[in-house]
Amino acid sequence: MITRRSFIGAAAALGATAVLPASPVAAASLQRLVAGKRTIEVAGRAAGVYGLTNKTGSSGLVLQPRERFSVELVNHLDQRTIVHWHGQTPPPDLDGVADTGYVGPLAAGEARPFDFDARPGTHWMHAHHKFQDQMLLTAPLIVLGDSDIRADLQEVTLLLNDFSFRHPIEIFEGLTGGLGMDHGDGGHGGGHSMHQMDLNDVEYDAFLANDRTLDDPMVVRTERNGRVRLRIINAAASTAFWIDLEGHQATVLAVDGNAVRPVMGTVFPLAQAQRLDLLVDVAAGALVPVFARREGDVARTGLILAAPDVVVPRFTGIGEVAAPVDLSLEVMLEAAEPLSQKTAAVRHWVMLTGGMSPYEWTLNDRGWGRRHRLKVGRDQRVEIGFRNTSMMAHPMHLHGHHFHIIKVNGRAVAGAMRDTVLVPPGSTVVVAFDANNPGRWLYHCHNLYHMMAGMMSEVIYADEPGPDRDGSA
Ligand SMILES: [Cu+2]
Numbered sequence: 001m002i003t004r005r006s007f008i009g010a011a012a013a014l015g016a017t018a019v020l021p022a023s024p025v026a027a028a029s030l031q032r033l034v035a036g037k038r039t040i041e042v043a044g045r046a047a048g049v050y051g052l053t054n055k056t057g058s059s060g061l062v063l064q065p066r067e068r069f070s071v072e073l074v075n076h077l078d079q080r081t082i083v084h085w086h087g088q089t090p091p092p093d094l095d096g097v098a099d100t101g102y103v104g105p106l107a108a109g110e111a112r113p114f115d116f117d118a119r120p121g122t123h124w125m126h127a128h129h130k131f132q133d134q135m136l137l138t139a140p141l142i143v144l145g146d147s148d149i150r151a152d153l154q155e156v157t158l159l160l161n162d163f164s165f166r167h168p169i170e171i172f173e174g175l176t177g178g179l180g181m182d183h184g185d186g187g188h189g190g191g192h193s194m195h196q197m198d199l200n201d202v203e204y205d206a207f208l209a210n211d212r213t214l215d216d217p218m219v220v221r222t223e224r225n226g227r228v229r230l231r232i233i234n235a236a237a238s239t240a241f242w243i244d245l246e247g248h249q250a251t252v253l254a255v256d257g258n259a260v261r262p263v264m265g266t267v268f269p270l271a272q273a274q275r276l277d278l279l280v281d282v283a284a285g286a287l288v289p290v291f292a293r294r295e296g297d298v299a300r301t302g303l304i305l306a307a308p309d310v311v312v313p314r315f316t317g318i319g320e321v322a323a324p325v326d327l328s329l330e331v332m333l334e335a336a337e338p339l340s341q342k343t344a345a346v347r348h349w350v351m352l353t354g355g356m357s358p359y360e361w362t363l364n365d366r367g368w369g370r371r372h373r374l375k376v377g378r379d380q381r382v383e384i385g386f387r388n389t390s391m392m393a394h395p396m397h398l399h400g401h402h403f404h405i406i407k408v409n410g411r412a413v414a415g416a417m418r419d420t421v422l423v424p425p426g427s428t429v430v431v432a433f434d435a436n437n438p439g440r441w442l443y444h445c446h447n448l449y450h451m452m453a454g455m456m457s458e459v460i461y462a463d464e465p466g467p468d469r470d471g472s473a
Contacts, residue, residue, distance in 0.1 A: 029070050030113055031055065035083060035106075035127070035137060036076035042163055042206050043213060049163075050077065050132060052125055052139035059159070060125060060139030065146045069118040072111050080105040081132055084399070085141060086273060087123030087257045087419055090116035092439030095399055097128045099368075100440045100458065105129050120145035121257020122231040122275040124159070131168035131237075133448050136161055136211075138235035143257075153229040153279070156220050158303055160270075160292050161208040162236040168448075171202055175449055176359045198391045198425070199296030199324055201356075201449055202238050207294060207301035207317070214291075214317040218303040222282040228305060229253065230278045230290065234270045237448035240325040240393065240422070241292040243268045243276060244300075248288045250278040252333070258402060258417035259336035269325040271395035271422035273446035282307050289315065293322040325393065326424060331408050333416035339404040339432055345380040352388040352396070352423055352445070352455070359453055361390070361445060367454025374443070374459045376435040382459075384443075385430040388423040394450060395422045396429075398459065400441040403431035420446055438464055 031054065038051045054061055063069065069088065073096075075081050082105040084096035093102035094114050106112050120143045127137035140157045148155075164171060210218050222228060230250070232243055244267045252263040254277035262279075270276050270292070282288055287310050291302040300319045306312050354361035364372055376382045383406070386396050397420040405415030407430035423429050444456035 030072040030115070031061065031070060032074060033061065033071050034074045034076050035081050040211050042165075042208070045165070047163070047165065050127070050135040050137040052083065052137060060141055062140075062142045063118050063144065065120070065144050065149060067118060067143075068115060070115045072113050073106065074111045075106040075108055078108050080107055081127055081129050081137065082106055083125050083137070084128040085114070085123070085125050086397075087121060087141070087275070088116070088119050089400055089402070089437055090114070091437070092400060092441060095441070096125075097399065097442055099128070099442060099456070118143045119257065121254060122157075122233065122277050123257050124233045124235055124275070126235060131172065131448065131452065133235075134162075134164070134168035134171070134237040136163070140231070140233055142231060148229070151229070153227050154223060155231070156228050156303075156305070157210075157231045157233070158290060159210055159233045159235050160241060160301065161211075162202070162204045162239040163206040163208050164202070164204050168237070172449060172452060175201055176453065200239065200294070201392075201447070204239070204299070207236070207239065207292065207299055209292060209301040209303050212303075214301050214315045217315060219312050220303060220305050222305055222307055224308055225284055226282045226307065228280045228282060230280050230305075232270060232276045232278065232290075232292075234272055234274050236272055238272065238450075240269070240271045240295045240395070242295065242322050242325060243270050243278075244291040244293050245280070246289050246291065248280070248286075250280045252329070253277040253279050255333060255416050256402065256418040256420060260416050261334045261336060263329070263332050265329070269329055269422070271325055271393070271420065271446070273395055273397050273420040274418070274422070280305060285310060287312060291319065293319060295322050295325045297322060324424065325422060327408055327422065327427065327429075330405060330416070330422070331411070331413055333405070334414040335404060335417045338414065338417065339434065342381045344383040344432060346376055347383045347385070348374045349385045349387065350374070352386060352390055352394045354390055354450075354453070354455065356391070361450040361453045361455035363455060363457050366457070368456050369454075371457035373440075373457060375462055376459055377462050378435055378438055380435045381432060382435050383430055383432045385428060386421070386423045387428045388425050391425050392447075392450075393422055393424045394445040394447065394455065395420050396443065397446045398433070398441065398443040400437045400439060401433045403433040406430050406432050435461060440464060
């Protein structure tokens with residue numbers, strides 16, 4: 001029997017061999033990652049979805065300590081795509097987006113190399129093209145560090161998705177007016193019941209945890225008195241969850257791939273695109289359900305951590321109504337490696353604006369076509385204040401950087417380092433970062449439907465020689 005310890009050791013050795021070639025992009029060293037179609041079963045029904053599959057046939061990538069991100073992305077879809085390496089900080093032309101104009105999307109059948117220094121932590125990858133996220137073109141991107149190897153915890157990754165049998169374009173048209181909002185028949189699609197107003201735009205058919213629903217969940221057998229590093233990724237297109245361990249204590253180790261000072265808890269908010277690393281002890285005879293409860297709804301998904309020999313009961317995807325996801329965890333977090341104390345050289349305010357009817361979501365009242373770019377200077381300390389004057393929460397993501405949360409609703413906080421922060425209705429969050437990755441970078445709401453309805457703009461470095469085109473591909 002191969003122990004986990006020896007498996008990780010062997011994998012690390014392979015990784016070290018694989019990165020030996022020193023040339024920037026040596027074809028032989030590239031890992032192949034295929035964006036393609038696949039079929040999963042959801043509630044007893046076959047569902048045609050997309051996926052990102054590595055050479056071993058599993059989803060996404062796990063990189064060993066100090067291994068480069070050296071990937072050949074291959075597009076096996078019958079349409080164009082491009083994949084963003086969410087949480088990584090590569091040069092702007094390798095960010096996996098087409099909207100900034102450095103590169104176009106990959107044509108059907110095209111392969112493209114990506115090679116850069118990997119940033120450790122729990123990250124993920126997802127399409128940044130049209131509505132392909134909603135088709136499950138999402139996968140984990142775990143970059144291990146030396147401390148992970150030393151800690152020798154049992155590694156478990158949990159990728160969360162929202163799922164509909166309807167095509168996302170149909171969902172979007174339902175939201176933007178193709179269908180009325182008052183088809184109150186409890187059916188699927190853009191119409192929504194009153195109690196969900198302003199929390200959830202979309203009616204889904206299921207919520208998935210590693211592609212499975214809670215009536216047939218993944219059961220992870222832990223070691224005797226096992227210690228698990230649970231890496232949770234909210235890859236859902238438009239759903240925020242509460243991670244709920246049903247009263248079992250866990251310790252927050254990291255958020256968005258950045259270590260924090262340990263915080264204990266039993267429930268944790270997780271907005272779209274955010275990651276949460278938990279240390280979970282599974283005592284002898286224990287069973288720890290890891291539920292992801294949709295905010296404002298009874299729906300839930302998740303996986304089960306079970307000690308050896310424990311009988312696992314059946315679960316259902318219906319629980320109690322969950323509260324709106326909030327900043328209760330955010331104000332308790334403190335980065336293990338915060339930004340230095342420094343006065344900002346430039347401050348920008350961004351109002352999160354727009355609404356449901358018409359379905360238009362904007363930044364400072366401007367959609368993508370009329371966007372105001374935020375200008376920054378190389379090596380400047382930058383502060384951005386997000387003030388949400390709309391009726392829905394917006395998880396705001398900045399590409400190419402990680403930022404420090406320094407103020408929540410007017411109160412200074414020590415704050416975590418993140419790449420995505422939730423800004424609930426009526427709230428203000430100020431983030432700070434050092435402008436150390438020159439280029440033009442997207443920042444946007446990570447609710448896919450809000451982004452596609454206009455809630456996206458750019459941070460652009462002064463004197464950046466990059467292309468100056470509109471980006472409408
Ligand atoms: Cu939004």
